[in-house]
Amino acid sequence: MSANSTTAAARPAAIPDARPAGSREVRQTASLVAGAVALGGVLQVFIEPGPRALVVGAAAAGAFVFVLSQVAPGRWRETLSSFRFTATLLIALSLCAVLGTLVLQNRPMAFYEREYGPAGSLVVAMRLDDIFHSLWFAGLIALFFAAVLNSALLRWPVRVRTAGFFTCHLGLLTSLVGAGASAAWAVRGRVDLHAGGETARHVAVTRNGVPTGEMVPLGFDLRLDRFDLVRYTPEFRIGYYDLTGPEARLKASFDPEPGVKHLLPGGDSFRIQKLYPDARSRVVAVPGPNGPPAQHVVLAGEERWLFPGDRFDGPGGVAVVFGEGLPAAPPAQTAILVSATERRVVVRRSDGERTFDLREGLDLAEGLVRFGPAIPSAQRRGELASASDQMRNPAAVLEVTVDGEPRETGVMLAARQDHVRTRSGALVFERREDEVKAYVSQVTTSRDGARQQARIAVNDPLSVGGWTFYQVNYDPKDPSYSGLEAVRDPGVPWVFLGFGLITAGVAYMFYVETRLKRAKAQA
Amino acid sequence: MFYILAEHPWFVATSAAYAAAMGLYAAAWRSTREIVGRIATGLMAAAIALNASLIVGRWIQADRAPFKSLFESLVFFSFTMGVVYLAMEKLYRTRVFGALAAMGSFLGLAYAVAKWDAEIVKLPPALQSGWFVPHVVVYFIGYGAAFFATVVAAVQLLAGHVPWVRRMLTLRAGTMLSGRALDLEQITYDAVKFGFTMLTVGLLVGSVWAKSAWGDYWVWDPKENWSLVTWLVYGAYLHLRRVKGWRGDRAAWLALAGFGVVMFTYLGMEMLPTAKASAHVYTSQ
Numbered sequence A: 001m002s003a004n005s006t007t008a009a010a011r012p013a014a015i016p017d018a019r020p021a022g023s024r025e026v027r028q029t030a031s032l033v034a035g036a037v038a039l040g041g042v043l044q045v046f047i048e049p050g051p052r053a054l055v056v057g058a059a060a061a062g063a064f065v066f067v068l069s070q071v072a073p074g075r076w077r078e079t080l081s082s083f084r085f086t087a088t089l090l091i092a093l094s095l096c097a098v099l100g101t102l103v104l105q106n107r108p109m110a111f112y113e114r115e116y117g118p119a120g121s122l123v124v125a126m127r128l129d130d131i132f133h134s135l136w137f138a139g140l141i142a143l144f145f146a147a148v149l150n151s152a153l154l155r156w157p158v159r160v161r162t163a164g165f166f167t168c169h170l171g172l173l174t175s176l177v178g179a180g181a182s183a184a185w186a187v188r189g190r191v192d193l194h195a196g197g198e199t200a201r202h203v204a205v206t207r208n209g210v211p212t213g214e215m216v217p218l219g220f221d222l223r224l225d226r227f228d229l230v231r232y233t234p235e236f237r238i239g240y241y242d243l244t245g246p247e248a249r250l251k252a253s254f255d256p257e258p259g260v261k262h263l264l265p266g267g268d269s270f271r272i273q274k275l276y277p278d279a280r281s282r283v284v285a286v287p288g289p290n291g292p293p294a295q296h297v298v299l300a301g302e303e304r305w306l307f308p309g310d311r312f313d314g315p316g317g318v319a320v321v322f323g324e325g326l327p328a329a330p331p332a333q334t335a336i337l338v339s340a341t342e343r344r345v346v347v348r349r350s351d352g353e354r355t356f357d358l359r360e361g362l363d364l365a366e367g368l369v370r371f372g373p374a375i376p377s378a379q380r381r382g383e384l385a386s387a388s389d390q391m392r393n394p395a396a397v398l399e400v401t402v403d404g405e406p407r408e409t410g411v412m413l414a415a416r417q418d419h420v421r422t423r424s425g426a427l428v429f430e431r432r433e434d435e436v437k438a439y440v441s442q443v444t445t446s447r448d449g450a451r452q453q454a455r456i457a458v459n460d461p462l463s464v465g466g467w468t469f470y471q472v473n474y475d476p477k478d479p480s481y482s483g484l485e486a487v488r489d490p491g492v493p494w495v496f497l498g499f500g501l502i503t504a505g506v507a508y509m510f511y512v513e514t515r516l517k518r519a520k521a522q523a
Numbered sequence B: 001m002f003y004i005l006a007e008h009p010w011f012v013a014t015s016a017a018y019a020a021a022m023g024l025y026a027a028a029w030r031s032t033r034e035i036v037g038r039i040a041t042g043l044m045a046a047a048i049a050l051n052a053s054l055i056v057g058r059w060i061q062a063d064r065a066p067f068k069s070l071f072e073s074l075v076f077f078s079f080t081m082g083v084v085y086l087a088m089e090k091l092y093r094t095r096v097f098g099a100l101a102a103m104g105s106f107l108g109l110a111y112a113v114a115k116w117d118a119e120i121v122k123l124p125p126a127l128q129s130g131w132f133v134p135h136v137v138v139y140f141i142g143y144g145a146a147f148f149a150t151v152v153a154a155v156q157l158l159a160g161h162v163p164w165v166r167r168m169l170t171l172r173a174g175t176m177l178s179g180r181a182l183d184l185e186q187i188t189y190d191a192v193k194f195g196f197t198m199l200t201v202g203l204l205v206g207s208v209w210a211k212s213a214w215g216d217y218w219v220w221d222p223k224e225n226w227s228l229v230t231w232l233v234y235g236a237y238l239h240l241r242r243v244k245g246w247r248g249d250r251a252a253w254l255a256l257a258g259f260g261v262v263m264f265t266y267l268g269m270e271m272l273p274t275a276k277a278s279a280h281v282y283t284s285q
């Protein structure tokens, strides 16, 4: 078949004999779909459409249509199992699904009145606020049910070459039955607990996320032993914000990696010249005229320049005090008194004291204190340094090139969100919010004295005693609070079984049946 | 935009390879010299390999599957469009659709530049699931097949009305390798069948995942609804094929409509009045 003849098939002239049967099918299809919607729409005015009414109504209507199609004259049965009808129904159902995304579902009446004005009450009366639980939608589902059943019966019995069709369409029915069971019998609700032993025995039932006030017993005790809120490790970024709009907008973001040149929107650029992952400003001593003396000391691994009067505390009650003459002893367990002019060190403890000559390299208290160089006449100077290579308190010096002119920024501290302007934006050194990585409840269930410990996390629910518990909530302000959702839903296995059958059936129809048919044709 | 491209040479190379493949595939419509078509295929394969390296690189850099943001998914969509096309080229032994397919992947990447992530976002707990990767991969392969079906359907429609497109489909063109005329309608149908199977699996996996993450397999969320609509529309296409009068142009239009719904489901959710209430609308920066 060439491309030309393919397109020619669309011309109505090619199917002259299809007209009469076709038009009856069109008529009957239209009346079935319109009838189901209209009937459902009228009935729901009189019947309070709870989930059970819905399921019972759909099942009864499905059975009724099915039986009627078998006995009524006028080839209804053929229409109901025709491809035209099926396609129409599928499109009708998809229109419902679309409508459900245009009108916000399951809001209080006031919402619709605000949103749609006088038409708001009409929206609610027609159940457009809860389309998928309306009786007119149930009418369509009933047709669907009857149609699938009918088309299957017409093709009965199952053969190897039609097994895919039967499997797929049986799957459709199974899922539908499962969904019906869910709608009618599923119970869901909240269990809110605090870590440290708070115990739940009931579920606070909700409908569309809103508590109904009803409490359903669990049938066992659920105790929250522990709750862990795990966050991602903090991240520091150089963010580029566009400032041309009404609001600053993050346009690009860079790893704080020294040396790499980055281009910015608009042609400017920058690079990190120096990075202090764990910035501390500290005072250093440099030689200078007519200054006080200064002494370099390392205490428990931390180094410092001491000037007269300075006191340097370390672990285990050790304190180093520096003076021109011998300073007075502070109330410390071990006082190490250093005199610059006498060049001597006195170590005073409750059990007595010892004196040492002050010299570079002197070690005291098993290496806890170590003396470095001394400067007889010193000046103070502030200096930035990194206390470690951990990103605890990062600071950076950038070289920013704006309009081709490079210039160096001062020290930018992430903790202060320091920023520097470029032509049309700003670079900000900043810490990202520590996002939540996981939240996990450690629980104990006990039933008739039998205890069991378990873990509930997002995507890792716990099933016990017919209930399944999902981790759904936490409270950043209350770290011991854990919000669980409890669900008891008898429809689930059926829905998934149905889905599995649909998938298997579709794959079989497309990739096995076609082969079988081709093989037969060749034979 | 230049600042992005300057910092991401592999991305530029991938886009350039798709663009070059597009040019050569188009050239092969006229040139019957085999080498032109072969180079086109080679470039397409190279572009796909580069595209794969972008995905793998991002995967390593982000330390998670790179399917979280719209940007990341666009890069992946470009890849699946390319892969599905190349498989179809082999299957049907024709390069007729190469230029349009390469254009699809190229446009995917171009749009990705517009939606570039300012920074890599972390995976929230709900997405940390074994279902995440299969769900997305299956869906985007399905989308890739839907795209291919659309390309073929578009060519079919054009061939009916534009003489040079019709000529392109004759055996004298360098893009025809099988020695037989193409049955465009059948190719569209095959691609829809494959895409539909993927969408079915994707829907199934999605609902199993939703159940394990939120406790409900279906919540009538806008994105869920629209993927159902996609599935139903293609379902209607499959059933309508057997109704008299629904082959040819009409079927092709239906295939186009199906892809329109796919694209709306993928990119249009933000336009919906209900989007704010949705749990899975892609948020651009």
Ligand code: HEM
Pocket (backbone or CB within 6 Å): A080, A081, A082, A085, A086, A089, A090, A143, A144, A145, A147, A148, A149, A151, A155, A165, A168, A169, A172, A506, A509, B231, B232, B235, B236, B238, B239, B241
């Ligand atoms: C109103 C309900 C439905 C009816 C009455 C119906 C009926 C049929 C029939 C009679 C066939 C042809 C089987 C054969 O080869 O003899 C068929 C095929 C098929 N049905 Fe359905 N169906 C319905 C709903 C669905 C739905 C909801 C889907 C999934 C979206 C679906 C998917 C399929 C597929 C994929 C095929 C194969 C089409 C092909 O081979 O091109 N059906 N259906």
